[in-house]
Amino acid sequence: MTWSDWSWVLPEAFSTFSDDVDMIYYVILWVTGIIFVITEGVLIYFLVRYRHKEGRKATYDHGSSKLEIVWTTATLVVCLALGIVSKGVWDTMKIDVPEGAMEIIVTAQQFEWHVTYPGPDGALGTADDFEVLNQIHAAVDEPVWIHLRATDVLHSLFLPEMRVKQDAVPGKDIPVWFEATATGEYTIGCAELCGIGHTTMNGTLTIHTAADFQAWATAQAQRPRPRP
Amino acid sequence: METGEEHKSPPYMIVFVVLAVLTVAEVLFALLFTGLPKFWMGVGLIFMAVWKAVLVAMYYMHLRFEPKRLWILAASPIPLAIILVVVVIREF
Amino acid sequence: MTTITADRAPMAGMKVYHLKLGMWVFLLSEVMFFTGLIGSYVILRFAHPEAFGVPGEVLNVPLTAFNTFVLICSSVTMVKAFAAIEQNDQEGLQKWLLATILLGAFFVGVQAWEYTLLASEGFVPMAESYHAIARGAAEGSEVIGGPLYGATFYTMTGFHGAHVSIGVFCLCFTLYRARKGAYTAGNLGGVEIMGLYWHFVDLVWILLFTIVYLI
Amino acid sequence: MSTTEKDIASAVDAGGQHDHHEIPWIRKYVFATDHKMIAKQFMFVSLFFLVVGGALAGMMRFQLGFPGQPMPGAGILPDAMMAPTPNGAIMLPEFYNSLVTMHGTIMIFFAIMPLLVGLFGNLLIPLQIGAEDMAFPRLNMASFWLAVPAGMLMLASFAVEGGAAGAGWTSYAPLSTSGEWTGVYLGQQLWLVSLTILGFSSLIGAVNYITTVINLRAPGMTWFRIPLATWSLFVTAVLILLAIPILAGALIMLLFDQTIGTGFFRPEVGGEPLLWQHLFWFFGHPEVYILILPAMGITSEVLSNRARKPIFGYHSMVLALISIGFLGWIVWGHHMFQSGMNPLLGTSFMISTMAIAVPSAIKTFNWLGTLWKADIHFDVPMLHALSFVSMFIIGGLSGIFMASTPVDIYIHDTYFIVAHLHYVLFGGSLFAIFAGITYWFPKMFGRMMNEPLGKVHFVLTFIFYNLVFFPMHNLGLQGMMRRIYDFTQYDFLQPLQPMNQFITLFAFALITTQLLFVFNFFWSIFKGEKAGNNPWKSNTLEWTVPSPPPHGNFAEMPTVFRGPYEYSSPESDDDFLPQTTPPREGPGPSSGVPEPTPTPEGAEA
Numbered sequence A: 001m002t003w004s005d006w007s008w009v010l011p012e013a014f015s016t017f018s019d020d021v022d023m024i025y026y027v028i029l030w031v032t033g034i035i036f037v038i039t040e041g042v043l044i045y046f047l048v049r050y051r052h053k054e055g056r057k058a059t060y061d062h063g064s065s066k067l068e069i070v071w072t073t074a075t076l077v078v079c080l081a082l083g084i085v086s087k088g089v090w091d092t093m094k095i096d097v098p099e100g101a102m103e104i105i106v107t108a109q110q111f112e113w114h115v116t117y118p119g120p121d122g123a124l125g126t127a128d129d130f131e132v133l134n135q136i137h138a139a140v141d142e143p144v145w146i147h148l149r150a151t152d153v154l155h156s157l158f159l160p161e162m163r164v165k166q167d168a169v170p171g172k173d174i175p176v177w178f179e180a181t182a183t184g185e186y187t188i189g190c191a192e193l194c195g196i197g198h199t200t201m202n203g204t205l206t207i208h209t210a211a212d213f214q215a216w217a218t219a220q221a222q223r224p225r226p227r228p
Numbered sequence B: 001m002e003t004g005e006e007h008k009s010p011p012y013m014i015v016f017v018v019l020a021v022l023t024v025a026e027v028l029f030a031l032l033f034t035g036l037p038k039f040w041m042g043v044g045l046i047f048m049a050v051w052k053a054v055l056v057a058m059y060y061m062h063l064r065f066e067p068k069r070l071w072i073l074a075a076s077p078i079p080l081a082i083i084l085v086v087v088v089i090r091e092f
Numbered sequence C: 001m002t003t004i005t006a007d008r009a010p011m012a013g014m015k016v017y018h019l020k021l022g023m024w025v026f027l028l029s030e031v032m033f034f035t036g037l038i039g040s041y042v043i044l045r046f047a048h049p050e051a052f053g054v055p056g057e058v059l060n061v062p063l064t065a066f067n068t069f070v071l072i073c074s075s076v077t078m079v080k081a082f083a084a085i086e087q088n089d090q091e092g093l094q095k096w097l098l099a100t101i102l103l104g105a106f107f108v109g110v111q112a113w114e115y116t117l118l119a120s121e122g123f124v125p126m127a128e129s130y131h132a133i134a135r136g137a138a139e140g141s142e143v144i145g146g147p148l149y150g151a152t153f154y155t156m157t158g159f160h161g162a163h164v165s166i167g168v169f170c171l172c173f174t175l176y177r178a179r180k181g182a183y184t185a186g187n188l189g190g191v192e193i194m195g196l197y198w199h200f201v202d203l204v205w206i207l208l209f210t211i212v213y214l215i
Numbered sequence D: 001m002s003t004t005e006k007d008i009a010s011a012v013d014a015g016g017q018h019d020h021h022e023i024p025w026i027r028k029y030v031f032a033t034d035h036k037m038i039a040k041q042f043m044f045v046s047l048f049f050l051v052v053g054g055a056l057a058g059m060m061r062f063q064l065g066f067p068g069q070p071m072p073g074a075g076i077l078p079d080a081m082m083a084p085t086p087n088g089a090i091m092l093p094e095f096y097n098s099l100v101t102m103h104g105t106i107m108i109f110f111a112i113m114p115l116l117v118g119l120f121g122n123l124l125i126p127l128q129i130g131a132e133d134m135a136f137p138r139l140n141m142a143s144f145w146l147a148v149p150a151g152m153l154m155l156a157s158f159a160v161e162g163g164a165a166g167a168g169w170t171s172y173a174p175l176s177t178s179g180e181w182t183g184v185y186l187g188q189q190l191w192l193v194s195l196t197i198l199g200f201s202s203l204i205g206a207v208n209y210i211t212t213v214i215n216l217r218a219p220g221m222t223w224f225r226i227p228l229a230t231w232s233l234f235v236t237a238v239l240i241l242l243a244i245p246i247l248a249g250a251l252i253m254l255l256f257d258q259t260i261g262t263g264f265f266r267p268e269v270g271g272e273p274l275l276w277q278h279l280f281w282f283f284g285h286p287e288v289y290i291l292i293l294p295a296m297g298i299t300s301e302v303l304s305n306r307a308r309k310p311i312f313g314y315h316s317m318v319l320a321l322i323s324i325g326f327l328g329w330i331v332w333g334h335h336m337f338q339s340g341m342n343p344l345l346g347t348s349f350m351i352s353t354m355a356i357a358v359p360s361a362i363k364t365f366n367w368l369g370t371l372w373k374a375d376i377h378f379d380v381p382m383l384h385a386l387s388f389v390s391m392f393i394i395g396g397l398s399g400i401f402m403a404s405t406p407v408d409i410y411i412h413d414t415y416f417i418v419a420h421l422h423y424v425l426f427g428g429s430l431f432a433i434f435a436g437i438t439y440w441f442p443k444m445f446g447r448m449m450n451e452p453l454g455k456v457h458f459v460l461t462f463i464f465y466n467l468v469f470f471p472m473h474n475l476g477l478q479g480m481m482r483r484i485y486d487f488t489q490y491d492f493l494q495p496l497q498p499m500n501q502f503i504t505l506f507a508f509a510l511i512t513t514q515l516l517f518v519f520n521f522f523w524s525i526f527k528g529e530k531a532g533n534n535p536w537k538s539n540t541l542e543w544t545v546p547s548p549p550p551h552g553n554f555a556e557m558p559t560v561f562r563g564p565y566e567y568s569s570p571e572s573d574d575d576f577l578p579q580t581t582p583p584r585e586g587p588g589p590s591s592g593v594p595e596p597t598p599t600p601e602g603a604e605a
């Protein structure tokens, strides 16, 4: 085991909003870290300082409203601040799907991911759509809008390096989007217990350069395949 | 009951008549005013139903004659019920 | 400070005796139970209006309106029983309790009849039509209630009906005790909490009737 | 309802007769109505379930530490759980799913909840408020005897065809609606039936507690003189009362979906899977506070006593309990941030979740304040209570990460959550239970637990516990999902193998360490040092009666003159001042003169 396993640093991420997420994480890590050190420090200090000694009697004291008001307000302020910081990023990630994104459909089914591409005409739901299994391909610096669906039970599309996670719910079409900032091969995982094969429901997210992606898509569209 | 003082029986029969009349009114309202927008229909019916429910609680369950704290106790789950339904409805 | 010995003289608390307080507390949980069931109906209907028929067309509103009236009557008889024992009128107590039992049983009977009628029209809680056929619907008929409308309807009204049935059962027990002279004007807790339960069940029906049959 | 009628009779019984001296054996030990005996019954049964839950965790950890390797000694398990191979038996994924589910379910519903509510609720409420028993003793008995068959059904589900429920302790629909998806048919239904019965058991328990606290307090025991343990149990009872029926309704609907083909939560026929999640968490979040509030109460009690100092800010401690109880109802959506719930709702749930840190902060800081200028005795209960405080801080602070919606996107359903929940549930609830059991052990059995052995158990548990669960935060941050049978299926998780092994080894150590407690517990029942009435020099009423208290508890109605935490008061020569000691110079202006009360049987005056 290496010490880096114990790290509190998040693994590297490669999407447009991943830095914001990580930033909020580090802010909370610092805030809670400081609170942790202070509270546990005070606790240990008191334990040592006021441990029982022969003849010592505790101070008869019922508390102080002034102090209580101070720390209650302080906590409230800290928490509200954290809430406000979080809201903007949340809206970006879950609500504001960018215009002009490449639309694909990801359908989760025990225990695989069916990914449907629009094909040469660029529109989903037409005859030239094509499907790949357990792999998502996209171009770098190009937003992708996933229509997330499921056919049987809940699944959860987890793209750790994109900081994306969203449950797929049968009967719903949930928008998920991301824009990768670096090419490479990343992970697709299923994060919601979905049955016996939950563990094996993984795949690969490949981020190409724009040209490579075009080439891949063209090749795929021409690949002969059984019509559904 | 617990006060021990003599109070004369609450107006059980009057409440009964009101309940019966409101029931008839509800049914007629629902069956006759079918042209009304669904929303107002709902509001009207709920209004009458809640009125009836309150009458039952007040008189038949004697809440009117109970100490105030029992009153508060009895009303306590209502906000929770409303929160649940209102929030989850916003989901859809 | 005088020391209080032997006999208990606890704090004032709710100024209500245990049994009644206990019953009220129990009823609070019943409120939440029916919130869960009725709430699910409201939410599902709001989410899928197309899956729910117009109540007046599927359900027999006049019949149930009549049944509602029966239940309201039973509340009156119950409260009369309570008023009787307040005056230590044993005969009145028994008479009104009996009336309540009969009305309650009648209500359950009508509900059971309503269920069979609906089922034979194909209104069932399940998804498949063979269930409807098994319950008396004509061969080849469709499921009307579908898995949402029928399911919420039968669950809600069914659990209410179960509450009424349990109430009738308890009323019989109360009547049995009343005939043995267990209640007096000074000891009427059993009758009072029975009444509280009964009126609560009535109250739930009032709301349920409006939400399920009229809106 | 049929039970209430009978209680007319039992309430009359409780009304004053002390003359059952000859209680038949079966009424004393089996169908007991005495609250102390029922408390002990709950304790033994739920400690048994704690052991079961721990054993399930051990098997789970084996698979996670050594994925796909044969488990020593597992050959005796049926082939439906462990696939036999020439080298030994290897765990099947469906069995792993059952293990996770049953571990969570048993720990939460059959171990921690009955320990906190069943054991301490029954033991402490009547004793601390000065009542001779619960308001409805027979209902109390019914509550226990409903819990037992519920537990047996839950255990039996391992033996049925298809195995035990395997959809997680949250049993998310639609996975849980049909055996088609999980391969579990009867097991899942037994799970539902068992929890419904258990829910009813908790419910009548709660009715009993609430009535008792409101109506049976001894003279002078005003609301603001009630010890915090009883206060917390009261608030907990209210939460149970209002939350459990929602769960019951949802369980019943799910059962119908499984058995008769309704479609509440089944999307394939138009139902709404998210409705299940909303109902479940509307119950579920109050449930986790049900699991922490009594623990907080116990901690306050032990902390103040062993620090020989009044609790810091008693009133705000009570208000914090109440507001945690209330806020707990409006945060349930934080479990559903990634569920496909309307994202606009997410923000409101995030804010309310953050707000709940405020009353928790009040509690935490007030505990620290209690230790300030105190006279701290490090006995075993105190050590556990102190580790409750420090572990709850860690668990609570990790909750803040998840409350922040964007961060939750990444850590939801990873081991970060698993770490959080064990920090609050083990570090929080279970440590408080250890504190409570060791603290009230002399009251229950008349003997002290062995102190050195208890300290060894504490130190080892504390160390191993942290070594097991702290690294789980890091696993989560590296992206390791929860409820996963074999994480090595993912390339990017393979480097985590050593850390998982590390956790597993210390989990075994942790489980083994508990044998010390088991031994200490049973040894002390028979051989422990005899304890007097008040070994901890405590102020509260339960310590004024013999250990163990006799039937009816108080030989004479106690009268209460002051709050429960008057330690080191200048008014007393010793460092404590029991609630029943009369004030020195006549009744002070504030000492409660009991109000006149109604007769308990509801008679007209």
Ligand code: HEA
Residues within 6 Å of the ligand: A035, A039, A074, A075, A076, A078, A079, D170, D288, D289, D291, D292, D334, D335, D353, D354, D356, D357, D360, D361, D364, D392, D393, D395, D396, D397, D399, D400, D402, D403, D404, D408, D411, D412, D413, D417, D420, D421, D424, D425, D428, D429
């Ligand atoms: C005893 C049980 C218990 C308790 C007390 C808590 C307490 C809290 N929990 Fe936890 N929680 C669980 C049990 C519990 N939880 C369980 C079992 C799950 C998993 C369920 C499942 O999916 O299986 C879960 C999951 C869970 C989630 C869902 C995560 C996910 O699935 O993605 C979230 C999200 O917000 C959350 C948040 C919180 C918060 C904010 C608190 C707060 O109440 C904590 C407040 C306390 C503090 C903050 C520390 C003390 C305060 C201070 C020292 C003051 C200063 C602090 C600040 C200024 C921040 N919890």
Ligand code: HEA
Residues within 6 Å of the ligand: D047, D048, D050, D051, D053, D054, D055, D057, D058, D060, D061, D064, D100, D101, D103, D104, D105, D107, D108, D112, D168, D169, D170, D418, D421, D422, D425, D426, D429, D430, D468, D481, D482, D483, D484, D485, D507, D510, D511, D514, D517, D518, D521, D522
């Ligand atoms: C209070 C609750 C509680 C407790 C105490 C524990 C204790 C432990 N838990 Fe558990 N856990 C949960 C509640 C709890 N857990 C829940 C709710 C989940 C989520 C389930 C889900 O996802 O659906 C979970 C999930 C969970 C997972 C994640 C599984 C997964 O997602 O795949 C893991 C993995 O390591 C784990 C491990 C452990 C371990 C090693 C212990 C060890 O600490 C166990 C140590 C052993 C004991 C504590 C028993 C000792 C017995 C006694 C001391 C009593 C003896 C006394 C007498 C008889 C007198 N738990």
Ligand code: CUA
Residues within 6 Å of the ligand: A108, A110, A111, A154, A155, A156, A190, A191, A192, A193, A194, A195, A197, A198, A199, A201
């Ligand atoms: Cu799909 Cu887990």
Ligand SMILES: [Cu+2]
Residues within 6 Å of the ligand: D284, D285, D288, D331, D332, D334, D335
């Ligand atoms: Cu929660």
